[in-house]
Amino acid sequence: MYILKNSFKSIGRSKGRNVLIGIIVLAISVSACIGLSIRQAAQNAKESALEGMSITATISYDRQSAMKDFQPSMGEGGKRPEMPEGGFDRSEFSKMMGNDNSLSLEEYEKYAEADSVGAFYYTTTLSLNGSDNFLPVSDETEDETEEDSVESEENSQDFGFEMGGFGGKMPGPMGNMMFGSMSDFSVVGYSTHAAMSNFSAEGNSTITEGVMFTDETEDFECVISEELAIYNDINVGDTVIFTNPNNEEESYEFTVTGIYTSTEGNTTDFSAMMGATSLDPANSIYTSSNALAVIIANSEENSSTMTDEDTGREYETALTSTLSATYVFKDVESYEKFEDEARELGLSEEYTISSSDVAAYENSITPLTTLSKIAGYFLLVILGIGAIVLVVLNIFNVRERKYEIGVLTAMGMKKGKVATQFLCEIFAVTLSAVLIGAIIGGVCAVPVTNALLDSQLAQTKANEEQVQENFGGMPNMGNMPGMPGGMGGMGGMGGMSKPDNIDIPEGFMGEAQNYITEIDSAMNLTVVIQMLGIAVLLTLSAGAVSMLFVMRYDPLKILANRD
Amino acid sequence: MSILTLENINFSYGKTKVLKDISYEFENGKMYCIVGKSGAGKTTLLSLLSGLAKPHSGKILYKGEDIKNTDKYKYRSKYIGVIFQSFNLITKYTALENVMLSMDIAGVKGINKKKKAMELLLSVGLDEDEANRRVLKLSGGQMQRVAIARALSYDPEIILADEPTGNLDTETQNEIMEIFNSLAEQGKCVILVSHSPDVAKMCDECYELKRNSKK
Ligand SMILES: Nc1ncnc2c1ncn2[C@@H]1O[C@H](COP(=O)(O)OP(=O)(O)OP(=O)(O)O)[C@@H](O)[C@H]1O
Ligand SMILES: [Mg+2]
Numbered sequence: 096m097y098i099l100k101n102s103f104k105s106i107g108r109s110k111g112r113n114v115l116i117g118i119i120v121l122a123i124s125v126s127a128c129i130g131l132s133i134r135q136a137a138q139n140a141k142e143s144a145l146e147g148m149s150i151t152a153t154i155s156y157d158r159q160s161a162m163k164d165f166q167p168s169m170g171e172g173g174k175r176p177e178m179p180e181g182g183f184d185r186s187e188f189s190k191m192m193g194n195d196n197s198l199s200l201e202e203y204e205k206y207a208e209a210d211s212v213g214a215f216y217y218t219t220t221l222s223l224n225g226s227d228n229f230l231p232v233s234d235e236t237e238d239e240t241e242e243d244s245v246e247s248e249e250n251s252q253d254f255g256f257e258m259g260g261f262g263g264k265m266p267g268p269m270g271n272m273m274f275g276s277m278s279d280f281s282v283v284g285y286s287t288h289a290a291m292s293n294f295s296a297e298g299n300s301t302i303t304e305g306v307m308f309t310d311e312t313e314d315f316e317c318v319i320s321e322e323l324a325i326y327n328d329i330n331v332g333d334t335v336i337f338t339n340p341n342n343e344e345e346s347y348e349f350t351v352t353g354i355y356t357s358t359e360g361n362t363t364d365f366s367a368m369m370g371a372t373s374l375d376p377a378n379s380i381y382t383s384s385n386a387l388a389v390i391i392a393n394s395e396e397n398s399s400t401m402t403d404e405d406t407g408r409e410y411e412t413a414l415t416s417t418l419s420a421t422y423v424f425k426d427v428e429s430y431e432k433f434e435d436e437a438r439e440l441g442l443s444e445e446y447t448i449s450s451s452d453v454a455a456y457e458n459s460i461t462p463l464t465t466l467s468k469i470a471g472y473f474l475l476v477i478l479g480i481g482a483i484v485l486v487v488l489n490i491f492n493v494r495e496r497k498y499e500i501g502v503l504t505a506m507g508m509k510k511g512k513v514a515t516q517f518l519c520e521i522f523a524v525t526l527s528a529v530l531i532g533a534i535i536g537g538v539c540a541v542p543v544t545n546a547l548l549d550s551q552l553a554q555t556k557a558n559e560e561q562v563q564e565n566f567g568g569m570p571n572m573g574n575m576p577g578m579p580g581g582m583g584g585m586g587g588m589g590g591m592s593k594p595d596n597i598d599i600p601e602g603f604m605g606e607a608q609n610y611i612t613e614i615d616s617a618m619n620l621t622v623v624i625q626m627l628g629i630a631v632l633l634t635l636s637a638g639a640v641s642m643l644f645v646m647r648y649d650p651l652k653i654l655a656n657r658d
Numbered sequence: 659m660s661i662l663t664l665e666n667i668n669f670s671y672g673k674t675k676v677l678k679d680i681s682y683e684f685e686n687g688k689m690y691c692i693v694g695k696s697g698a699g700k701t702t703l704l705s706l707l708s709g710l711a712k713p714h715s716g717k718i719l720y721k722g723e724d725i726k727n728t729d730k731y732k733y734r735s736k737y738i739g740v741i742f743q744s745f746n747l748i749t750k751y752t753a754l755e756n757v758m759l760s761m762d763i764a765g766v767k768g769i770n771k772k773k774k775a776m777e778l779l780l781s782v783g784l785d786e787d788e789a790n791r792r793v794l795k796l797s798g799g800q801m802q803r804v805a806i807a808r809a810l811s812y813d814p815e816i817i818l819a820d821e822p823t824g825n826l827d828t829e830t831q832n833e834i835m836e837i838f839n840s841l842a843e844q845g846k847c848v849i850l851v852s853h854s855p856d857v858a859k860m861c862d863e864c865y866e867l868k869r870n871s872k873k
Pocket of ligand 2: 701702
């Protein structure tokens with residue numbers, strides 16, 4: 096094939112120009128290769144992190160979408176419908192915002208039937224008061240010394256993820272806070288021991304004395320924290336008495352079967368910050384949800400209507416429980432399937448399914464995905480500019496070689512063949528430059544990505560510190576696992592009250608910097624194929640122009656016009 | 659039978675009429691000389707014969723068929739060998755490469771192209787060193803000889819030569835004319851353009867182009 100032979104000869108004949116084109120293509124391809132590698136690394140990180148990770152998810156009421164539904168109805172038809180108390184239907188609103196929207200256990204169990212669900216458990220949380228000889232751990236008497244605040248600053252780094260743990264450990268407290276009842280204890284009932292991942296091998300709580308309450312028992316057995324035990328001088332086998340905060344007459348006697356310790360961070364800071372004793376992890380009491388079910392039934396039976404002395408509002412004395420259900424999935428695909436299945440089983444659109452694991456994981460790769468996005472735009476720009484530069488260079492090339500084209504066609508070489516020869520030249524130069532670029536890019540990709548990731552990480556952290564300053568010592572709030580979308584989306588509350596951060600791999604939760612800080616391999620077949628695609632793309636865009644020019648030329652005119 | 663026939667050819671560049679109502683027949687085995695003053699349209703006529711330009715009216719027949727209807731690339735690359743007045747060599751190629759390229763384009767097969775190209779270049783009076791030199795570094799006469807060698811390289815039936823000996827000394831001119839003569843004897847049709855009366859004398863037929871009167 097003399098065309099090929101010719102094009103190679105031609106490349107050799109105009110080394111200068113081809114070296115120039117080669118360098119430009121090389122620069123484009125090195126950058127493109129790094130860009131692609133970053134994108135690939137983000138993809139790899141995603142896949143490998145999610146691989147074999149079992150996912151837990153919760154269903155929560157989407158207040159925001161409910162708000163949207165609510166608002167238009169207020170101004171319907173140009174005039175507001177009749178509304179009590181200043182044109183705002185409070186009862187409607189509070190019904191919407193209130194507990195009425197939580198799913199019942201039956202409903203949760205119905206969705207658990209979905210094929211994708213691997214396991215299902217739930218917790219019931221009651222806010223109960225203690226009795227005279229059983230008081231909650233409280234720091235109200237403690238002075239806030241300077242030392243304390245220094246310490247808290249030091250500890251603040253840990254918070255982001257302690258919060259996650261906290262959410263799991265204390266299901267429901269937020270709900271209680273919202274209704275203003277400041278009770279002593281959070282009594283958490285677990286549907287099964289399997290749900291108590293805090294006590295699993297990876298958990299941070301252990302029974303140090305006695306034993307765990309009997310699984311699924313209806314007997315009033317519980318485990319209490321070491322702090323609480325010391326504070327009230329309680330030993331294993333003792334009984335403690337809880338009372339209904341709404342009705343002191345209503346009391347329940349529990350046997351303490353065990354005492355646990357938790358390695359979780361500075362709990363005092365926490366309760367001080369949140370301002371409720373029941374929120375102090377030390378005041379968490381664990382029992383079986385079946386036992387709590389007995390209490391709830393009993394409390395409802397004996398309920399009476401009381402009137403609040405201050406506000407004059409009427410309320411029921413019956414204990415209200417907060418239910419929180421957790422679905423466990425064997426992998427992300429199952430989790431993703433669950434949404435459709437649950438909707439099919441009748442889950443209304445007002446409820447959202449969210450997974451703190453997935454959210455935490457997504458948070459962990461934020462710098463990488465941000466970098467990946469930037470790399471994507473960068474790639475587009477590089478390729479755009481690269482294509483333009485190549486097209487321009489090729490226009491010059493073809494114009495410069497006009498006379499050669501004229502001679503070749505005058506000698507009877509088909510224009511198509513001339514164009515093919517030019518294309519071959521461009522392709523050979525571009526392809527070899529892309530190949531060299533891919534090799535260089537492949538070698539550089541990992542260190543460059545890691546360096547970029549470092550600066551991206553610094554940026555993310557700087558942003559966080561800004562947030563921290565603005566929100567006064569609540570670092571990572573926006574990124575809190577279990578609170579997808581940050582505080583703004585109250586729908587994320589459901590995520591707060593799941594039993595624990597089950598199965599999140601170590602390193603995700605272990606430290607404050609839960610970000611992926613390094614990648615180790617980026618090049619793979621996909622990148623190579625993409626690079627080849629880029630080579631073809633660049634060649635074609637440049638070649639197309641050459642073709643156009645060659646086809647347009649009339650040999651007689653070229654030869655006649657030569658100088 | 660004539661190999662090339664001109665039937666009432668008219669051609670003009672824009673409004674400048676160059677060729678007017680020309681009819682002629684070229685036959686195999688003969689050497690023709692087209693004469694005429696500068697600007698008479700000799701080069702233009704060769705462009706028409708080589709298919710690079712199209713007559714505005716009239717027909718050019720190759721073996722009885724209108725060249726409009728034949729594959730013009732095949733016609734140019736195989737059937738005719740053109741020696742342009744301005745040589746039209748690819749200057750960055752060597753003389754040898756120029757000759758070989760034409761053989762490639764013509765699709766010459768089954769022979770040692772390099773050897774044949776070198777033989778041709780030697781026969782028109784270049785030495786091996788000159789044959790391997792880039793055309794850019796050759797003298798006008800040497801370039802002309804390379805162009806001649808190129809036109810002969812794929813053994814075409816018709817040779818169109820625009821002042822092939824214009825830059826050559828008498829001795830070399832005679833050698834070249836000897837080559838053309840032998841080609842004609844082999845049965846080829848050789849069409850030359852020349853101002854030289856010596857060249858015209860050596861040809862079988864002469865055709866004089868009159869400079870077109872401004873009618
Ligand atoms: N591309 C062109 N555009 C316009 N006019 C042209 C063009 N080429 C040639 N001409 C004109 O056509 C006429 C014939 O030109 P041509 O080159 O055929 O002459 P020629 O007989 O070969 O002359 P010479 O002996 O000097 O080579 C001239 O008057 C010339 O000026
Ligand atoms: Mg001329």
